[in-house]
Amino acid sequence: MPDCLYCQQAAPPGLPDCPHCGMPLPVAAERIRLRRLRRFQWFCAGLALFCAVMIYWLPRSLG
Ligand SMILES: [Zn+2]
Numbered sequence: 001m002p003d004c005l006y007c008q009q010a011a012p013p014g015l016p017d018c019p020h021c022g023m024p025l026p027v028a029a030e031r032i033r034l035r036r037l038r039r040f041q042w043f044c045a046g047l048a049l050f051c052a053v054m055i056y057w058l059p060r061s062l063g
Pocket of ligand 1: 005007009018021
């Protein structure tokens with residue numbers, strides 16, 4: 001059973017927010033952090049792909 005980090009009350013599992021103070025529970029915060037990390041990884045992959053295409057393309061467009 002996760003305890004709320006803010007009011008230290010026990011919160012039932014499965015809830016995104018603490019029923020006592022309304023702050024996000026650690027489990028939900030972890031899921032949000034993971035989703036943000038996943039989005040950041042996609043952003044980096046897209047940026048790397050963009051750079052690869054540009055490196056491949058630029059000499060040709062100059063010459
Ligand atoms: Zn709370």
